[in-house]
Amino acid sequence: MTEKDIIHKLTYLLHGHRRKIFIIFGCLLISTGLNLCIPFISKEIMDEGFIGGNKNILLYLVVGSFAIYMLISALNIIKEKVRVEIVAKVQYSLWHQAYEHLMRMKINYFDDRNAAEIFNNLSVDIANMVSVADESAFFVVTQAFSMVGGVIGLFILDYRMTILVLLFIPIKAVVMKYFAKYRKKVMDEFILDSEKYSSWFGDTVGGVKEVKLFDILDNKHREFDEKQRVVIRKQKKMNMLSQWNSAADDVLVHLLITLIYIVGSNLVFNMQLSVGSIFAFITYSSYVTGPISAILNIGYLLSGIIPSTKRYYMFMELDEENSNQKITTSPQFGDIELKNISFAYEEGKPILDGVSVIFTKGSKTAIIGRNGSGKTTIINLLTRLYEPENGQILLNGTNIADMSLQAYREMVSIVSQQIYLFNDSIRNNICLYKQVSDAMLKIACRDSGLEDFIKEVSLDYVVGQNGAMLSGGQKQKIALARALIHDKPIIIFDEATSNTDAYSEQQINALLHTGLRDKTVIVITHKKEVLSEVDQIVVLDDGKIDIVGGYEAVKKSKYWLQLRDDYVDI
Numbered sequence: 001m002t003e004k005d006i007i008h009k010l011t012y013l014l015h016g017h018r019r020k021i022f023i024i025f026g027c028l029l030i031s032t033g034l035n036l037c038i039p040f041i042s043k044e045i046m047d048e049g050f051i052g053g054n055k056n057i058l059l060y061l062v063v064g065s066f067a068i069y070m071l072i073s074a075l076n077i078i079k080e081k082v083r084v085e086i087v088a089k090v091q092y093s094l095w096h097q098a099y100e101h102l103m104r105m106k107i108n109y110f111d112d113r114n115a116a117e118i119f120n121n122l123s124v125d126i127a128n129m130v131s132v133a134d135e136s137a138f139f140v141v142t143q144a145f146s147m148v149g150g151v152i153g154l155f156i157l158d159y160r161m162t163i164l165v166l167l168f169i170p171i172k173a174v175v176m177k178y179f180a181k182y183r184k185k186v187m188d189e190f191i192l193d194s195e196k197y198s199s200w201f202g203d204t205v206g207g208v209k210e211v212k213l214f215d216i217l218d219n220k221h222r223e224f225d226e227k228q229r230v231v232i233r234k235q236k237k238m239n240m241l242s243q244w245n246s247a248a249d250d251v252l253v254h255l256l257i258t259l260i261y262i263v264g265s266n267l268v269f270n271m272q273l274s275v276g277s278i279f280a281f282i283t284y285s286s287y288v289t290g291p292i293s294a295i296l297n298i299g300y301l302l303s304g305i306i307p308s309t310k311r312y313y314m315f316m317e318l319d320e321e322n323s324n325q326k327i328t329t330s331p332q333f334g335d336i337e338l339k340n341i342s343f344a345y346e347e348g349k350p351i352l353d354g355v356s357v358i359f360t361k362g363s364k365t366a367i368i369g370r371n372g373s374g375k376t377t378i379i380n381l382l383t384r385l386y387e388p389e390n391g392q393i394l395l396n397g398t399n400i401a402d403m404s405l406q407a408y409r410e411m412v413s414i415v416s417q418q419i420y421l422f423n424d425s426i427r428n429n430i431c432l433y434k435q436v437s438d439a440m441l442k443i444a445c446r447d448s449g450l451e452d453f454i455k456e457v458s459l460d461y462v463v464g465q466n467g468a469m470l471s472g473g474q475k476q477k478i479a480l481a482r483a484l485i486h487d488k489p490i491i492i493f494d495e496a497t498s499n500t501d502a503y504s505e506q507q508i509n510a511l512l513h514t515g516l517r518d519k520t521v522i523v524i525t526h527k528k529e530v531l532s533e534v535d536q537i538v539v540l541d542d543g544k545i546d547i548v549g550g551y552e553a554v555k556k557s558k559y560w561l562q563l564r565d566d567y568v569d570i
């Protein structure tokens, strides 16, 4: 993305607000015009009023200036009200687009980023981008008019001193260019460092229990110190850079005023200029030097915004899940077939290699295999969180990649060992916005083994951050109740009862023959009680299928004996 593209995208942010921008410019133009009258009025107050001794003119002019200042203030309030509305709308739209995109992004984006890092990056970038609608940004554009008025005023007063003022432009341009270049470099570094810091922060807060229990508080404190210092150093650098930039600006402006006084006083002493003209000249000079500084400072302002805009749009260009929204045919419940599936999370590191297996409609299948053999990866492909590199997954004979993602996901429920619970009531965590009768909810709680706990705390019990106020078993039971309520034809259990007690486990296993009788069920488990109940067992060995068959047949395989050493239960 070139700088030109970025600036184009920035200006496009204001595209839908043309009417409001028109009002802002209108207000700014009128107040600029009014402001331009002030030096002439001041000149008349000095020359005609004080030096000429005309009290009436003096009074009229003073009251006139007061009225002008009042009008300028009123225009300023109108302009600000409209501008603040634009800022709010641009900010909302940037957050809205980013949030929607984030929710549709491929799951691997979240593998090496935490919520704190994502939120920090978006907050920093959006805050920087919104500053295109800053007061100074609009002000700068109208400054061009003020500058033209100022130059005309100067020429009327004295052309020789005007040349002196115009010499200021190239000097200021060189100074600004230097500061803008340096600021862009520091901003780039700041963005990178604050990204690292927020990633570390989210990671550490997420692991606060480990920090306490393993007594690594000092180590983490040291890391905090290092990372925070780097960020603060960059922030200090940027703040100081702004100070240096405005100090350089001040020095140049005052140098110019000093020169005007020196040259102007000579002209006054030689009777070529009145005293009032000198004061008017200095005010008009500020109408020229101020805008020149402001206009040339656009480069400096943009140098702080461009890195954030670039990162924001790079984020917006990251791949989303292939949702196939245009496809309207709804998937039909039927056999699921994995046909010669190969998959790798990272290039060159195959995880699944030529996996072929059929889960017939309404059948119960268990997948077993050592840690890392690829069981959860199969589930990730079945839920379309990832797509196979080679091969196809067919549902009732149709490739699931050709189905609308939303419609396909309406067919599949997952009860996982790592269920995420929102910081909300048990009821809302089970229903997830689905309108459900109390009777249905009661049945789901009973079947999932949650009934006793609900009697203790009620369905309105708020579970805390990711269910922190629940036990592991209670969380898993909520996951099961959630799947039962959503009543989808395919249900996947990924070590779903690893934390439930023996009684609840028995109760849940019994569901295979009752509540889940008509559903296609795929279970990752090594528990004998389940393995002996299912229709088929798929044994995975290092990403390949070792054997598929019934409990008795699979028990005879060579790999089974090795597995038995790992899982005493089977």
Ligand SMILES: Nc1ncnc2c1ncn2[C@@H]1O[C@H](COP(=O)(O)OP(=O)(O)OP(=O)(O)O)[C@@H](O)[C@H]1O
Residues within 6 Å of the ligand: 111, 345, 346, 351, 369, 370, 371, 372, 373, 374, 375, 376, 377, 378
């Ligand atoms: N998001 C990921 N990015 C990169 N590699 C991954 C990712 N998820 C899993 N892996 C790797 O893929 C391999 C298979 O992982 P998978 O979770 O499918 O195994 P599993 O059989 O379910 O293991 P377990 O019994 O321990 O749950 C592992 O080597 C793992 O390190």
